[in-house]
Amino acid sequence: MSVITIVGAGMMGSAMAFPARAKGHEVRLVGTPLDREIIDQARQTGRHITLKRQLPEGVKYYQIEGLEEALRGADLLIGGVSSMGVDWFSQSVIPRVPAGLPILSVTKGMIADGAGEFISYPELYERRHPGSGIAFCAIGGPCTSYELADRDQTQVCFCGPDLALLRRLKAMLSADWYHISLSTDVRGVECAVALKNAYALGVTLAVGLSEKLDGRLHYNSQAGLFGQSVREMRRILPLFGGSEDNLYLGAGDLYVTVFGGRTRMIGTLLGKGVPIEEARKELAGITLESLVIAGRTAEAVRAAIQEGRAAESDFPLLLYIDRLLRGESGEGIPWQDFEQEMGG
Amino acid sequence: MSVITIVGAGMMGSAMAFPARAKGHEVRLVGTPLDREIIDQARQTGRHITLKRQLPEGVKYYQIEGLEEALRGADLLIGGVSSMGVDWFSQSVIPRVPAGLPILSVTKGMIADGAGEFISYPELYERRHPGSGIAFCAIGGPCTSYELADRDQTQVCFCGPDLALLRRLKAMLSADWYHISLSTDVRGVECAVALKNAYALGVTLAVGLSEKLDGRLHYNSQAGLFGQSVREMRRILPLFGGSEDNLYLGAGDLYVTVFGGRTRMIGTLLGKGVPIEEARKELAGITLESLVIAGRTAEAVRAAIQEGRAAESDFPLLLYIDRLLRGESGEGIPWQDFEQEMGG
Numbered sequence: 001m002s003v004i005t006i007v008g009a010g011m012m013g014s015a016m017a018f019p020a021r022a023k024g025h026e027v028r029l030v031g032t033p034l035d036r037e038i039i040d041q042a043r044q045t046g047r048h049i050t051l052k053r054q055l056p057e058g059v060k061y062y063q064i065e066g067l068e069e070a071l072r073g074a075d076l077l078i079g080g081v082s083s084m085g086v087d088w089f090s091q092s093v094i095p096r097v098p099a100g101l102p103i104l105s106v107t108k109g110m111i112a113d114g115a116g117e118f119i120s121y122p123e124l125y126e127r128r129h130p131g132s133g134i135a136f137c138a139i140g141g142p143c144t145s146y147e148l149a150d151r152d153q154t155q156v157c158f159c160g161p162d163l164a165l166l167r168r169l170k171a172m173l174s175a176d177w178y179h180i181s182l183s184t185d186v187r188g189v190e191c192a193v194a195l196k197n198a199y200a201l202g203v204t205l206a207v208g209l210s211e212k213l214d215g216r217l218h219y220n221s222q223a224g225l226f227g228q229s230v231r232e233m234r235r236i237l238p239l240f241g242g243s244e245d246n247l248y249l250g251a252g253d254l255y256v257t258v259f260g261g262r263t264r265m266i267g268t269l270l271g272k273g274v275p276i277e278e279a280r281k282e283l284a285g286i287t288l289e290s291l292v293i294a295g296r297t298a299e300a301v302r303a304a305i306q307e308g309r310a311a312e313s314d315f316p317l318l319l320y321i322d323r324l325l326r327g328e329s330g331e332g333i334p335w336q337d338f339e340q341e342m343g344g
Numbered sequence: 345m346s347v348i349t350i351v352g353a354g355m356m357g358s359a360m361a362f363p364a365r366a367k368g369h370e371v372r373l374v375g376t377p378l379d380r381e382i383i384d385q386a387r388q389t390g391r392h393i394t395l396k397r398q399l400p401e402g403v404k405y406y407q408i409e410g411l412e413e414a415l416r417g418a419d420l421l422i423g424g425v426s427s428m429g430v431d432w433f434s435q436s437v438i439p440r441v442p443a444g445l446p447i448l449s450v451t452k453g454m455i456a457d458g459a460g461e462f463i464s465y466p467e468l469y470e471r472r473h474p475g476s477g478i479a480f481c482a483i484g485g486p487c488t489s490y491e492l493a494d495r496d497q498t499q500v501c502f503c504g505p506d507l508a509l510l511r512r513l514k515a516m517l518s519a520d521w522y523h524i525s526l527s528t529d530v531r532g533v534e535c536a537v538a539l540k541n542a543y544a545l546g547v548t549l550a551v552g553l554s555e556k557l558d559g560r561l562h563y564n565s566q567a568g569l570f571g572q573s574v575r576e577m578r579r580i581l582p583l584f585g586g587s588e589d590n591l592y593l594g595a596g597d598l599y600v601t602v603f604g605g606r607t608r609m610i611g612t613l614l615g616k617g618v619p620i621e622e623a624r625k626e627l628a629g630i631t632l633e634s635l636v637i638a639g640r641t642a643e644a645v646r647a648a649i650q651e652g653r654a655a656e657s658d659f660p661l662l663l664y665i666d667r668l669l670r671g672e673s674g675e676g677i678p679w680q681d682f683e684q685e686m687g688g
Contacts, residue, residue, distance in 0.1 A: 141568075141571070142563070142564060142567030142568060142570075142571060143564055144563060144564055147562055147563065147564040147565075148564065150562075152554070152562045152564050152565055153550070153553070153562075153564060153565035153568060153677070153679060154564040154565070154568060155564075155567075155568030155571065155572070155679065155682055155683075163685065163687055174683075179568070179679045179680060179682060179683050180683055181682070181683050181684045181685070181686070182683075182684075182685045182686065182687075183685070183686040183687055184686065184687025185686060185687055206497070209497070210496070218491055218494075218496045218497075219486075219488060219491065219599075219600045219603050219604070220486060220487055220488055220491040220492065220496050220497060220498040220499075220600065221491075221496055221497040221498070222599065222600070223486030223499075223596040223597065223599045223600035224485075224486060224497060224498060224499030224523070224596060226486075226595060226596050226599040227485070227486060227499065227592040227593060227595055227596025227597075227599075228499070228592065228596075230574070230591060230592045230595040230596070231589075231591075231592035234591065234592070243686070244578075245575075245686060247574060247575075247578065247591075248571040248572065248574045248575035248578070249571060251570060251571055251574040251595055252567040252568060252570050252571025252572075252574070253567065253571075255563075255566065255567045255570040255571075255599070256563045256564065256566070256567035259563050260563070333497070335497060335499065335523045336523060338499055338523060338525070339499075339518075339523050339524055339525050339526075340525045340526075341507065341525070341526045341527070342525070342526065342527040342528065342529060342587070342589060343507055343526075343527055343528025343529055
């Protein structure tokens, strides 16, 4: 039995308590300053108010003031914040983490490092905390928190710098319903995962398009955009130093993201021709993390084009999504730009 | 204006009349001996009885006895038969086709050539009719006949030996809603398209699994199988001489196939644990082309494994589907075999 401390009691961080408790580990769930009510309620009733599930028996709950106590003797720290919480996590949590305690982060996304590089959060943490003695790892792959909590069959990928450590983490958390691949290609795994945010907007444009047309769902158009997404994702991975082998993670995650949630809602609105500012208003109060990640991805690809490392004509869908997100629209989906010739 | 003759008046062959007539071409639709009623009805009422659509104005209808008349002066022959009709098409139609008349086939699938090679239908036709002077081309990509007939946005790929000819065919058939990429990698395009038949069975296993569980749809499991499908498809393409660049066609086609139709029905039954023979009985009368193609694909991959050109552990999902199709079952989806390690 090990001690697993989860910092960040949002839906995904908290859902990690399910595989952790299934293995009989001691699980300590620490709320961020934004999670006070979640922790209060869970402590009283065992119920997670946004995940809408009873958390597993035996989880110990902490407000952020109890962080140090919760870290004492821990064997693994799971970073449960969203990409909006990365700076807080880096400034307020990592400095208190003892050397040798690995961090496994559920945070999805990539970020520009300021020097023109498009990097993953584990890499960002490593650069901000050099010599910390902490191994920064992360989880990629298609996994909704609800279904993880329901112990549905789920396949993910743990990535980090050290395969031996990843094997230990897998042994700690794998279950009959939680299947874990391992990869030392942190950049590739995280890039594949980030890409699905942008392209889920792209595929769901077709949902909006057909809802506007006749209210029914049409599939040729969705499939066309899905195929174009896979084509562009495959080109983007090596552009930022990730292996194409990770494409399966991006494609699987794209598949699940298209089916529901906030990204589908905004993609559908954009596909109907609603301008981005209006769509934002319609979805007021909903955190649109995917818009931030999509914008960052497009920015990184545009930078690569400017540097001559990529051709604009290779990314017509991403650049169209980017134009929509910047408030330019009206031209319609650039279907003709997806037509390509291969061979000679 | 050109003359386009379509032989095979099934749903997809007939749907090709829509882009062809949209460009103002003379369109001659010739039924196979199995299409007599379709042709009779369409000639009388303009309605296609299985496509359940009015065909475009001005299409000329022929029973098979009128084949020679229908071929006279034609600029393009569209082969509209399903894979079940390939032998008939090869024996009864191709010998009557004049040299110089290109054939563009909608038939999906691959076939073993008897000498251990896994080849596309255009290649099969070429081998059976050497020196015919006919350019054998084909259409791949995600396209349902209903939506093509409804002039929904659709993206396909024309493949064939000669890029200049492909460009001419594209100019003849492209429309604002029918977008055509071109490729001389016939094997790769057709292999990507065939693969989706096998893997659509794979992804929809999860649909059956969750219907059995609680009647709701779950997505982590579908996305896991979708990702694994993309991973295995990417490995299979080069195994048979196709470029990985065609993966986007397979992924897009997989996406659309998972959503509906016969393949989803049988995959769902298999996922519920219904043995294949019982599933066949339940779907009696429904042509399960995808089962044939899935079986052939698995056979070709197993042959490659035996030849030492591939590793069994690289295709756990395909080989599991194949076991289900051979009547072996009960073991459940081999989730653990999908867990892989990358890096060192």
